[in-house]
Amino acid sequence: MAEKISVEEKILQTARRLFCQVGIHATGIARIIEESGVSRRSLYTHYGSKENLLKAVFEAEANIWFRWFDCDLPQMECSPTERILALFDLMRDWFNSKNFYGCVFINAVAEHEKSNGWIQEVANSHREKITAKLQAMVAASGAQDPEMVTEKLNLLIDGTIVTAMVTANSEIAHIGKLAAGDILRNAQ
Numbered sequence: 001m002a003e004k005i006s007v008e009e010k011i012l013q014t015a016r017r018l019f020c021q022v023g024i025h026a027t028g029i030a031r032i033i034e035e036s037g038v039s040r041r042s043l044y045t046h047y048g049s050k051e052n053l054l055k056a057v058f059e060a061e062a063n064i065w066f067r068w069f070d071c072d073l074p075q076m077e078c079s080p081t082e083r084i085l086a087l088f089d090l091m092r093d094w095f096n097s098k099n100f101y102g103c104v105f106i107n108a109v110a111e112h113e114k115s116n117g118w119i120q121e122v123a124n125s126h127r128e129k130i131t132a133k134l135q136a137m138v139a140a141s142g143a144q145d146p147e148m149v150t151e152k153l154n155l156l157i158d159g160t161i162v163t164a165m166v167t168a169n170s171e172i173a174h175i176g177k178l179a180a181g182d183i184l185r186n187a188q
Helices: 007-021 029-036 040-046 050-072 080-096 104-111 117-140 146-167 172-186
Strands: none
Touching: 007 029, 007 040, 007 050, 007 104, 029 040, 050 080, 050 104, 050 117, 080 117, 080 146, 080 172, 104 117, 104 146, 117 146, 146 172
16 A cells, blocks of 8 residues: 655655756746646645745755764664765665655756855755764774865765766665775775
8 A cells, every 4th residue: 555645745756856857947836736746736835936845855855864864874783984884775775766866966056057056055055964974973983084084985975876876776886885995994
C-alpha cells in the first residue's frame, strides 16, 4: 500500500524532481500543479510563490544532510574516520533512491546567473553549515590541518554527487569512499 502524503509534500516532491530534472527556469507553476495533481490554490496557499517553493526545496534537501550529520552518523558505533567514510554509504543510498536527481544546490547555482545573490547565498550558507559539521568530524579523527582535509573532502563529495548524477551510477560513491580513505590516511 502506498504511503499517503500531504498536499504540501506532493507539491514539494514534484517541484524538487522537476527543478532538478528539467531546470528551475524551465519548470512553470502550471507543470508543478499538473504533475503533483493539486490545485493552483493549494500551491499558493502552501508556498505563495515559485521562489518560496524553491526555498522550501532547498530546505528539504538541507534537512537530508542535517539528518545525516546530526542523527545518522553520530549514532554509528565506529571510529571518527569510519564515520566520515560512512557518509559515502549514505550518499550511495541516496544515489540509489528514486529521489536522486543530483544536488538541488549545485543544480540551482549552475543554472542561474552567478551574480544572482540569493540562490548563491543559500547554497553557500548550506555549504558552510555542512563544512562546519564535517570539519568537526575531521578534527575528531585526529587529522592534521582539519581545514584543508575538510576542503579536500568537500571537493570529493561534490564531485561524487555530480558524477553520480551524470553517470547514473551509484557505485561512484564507493570510489568516493576509497578516495576519502586515502585523504584521511594521508592526513594522520
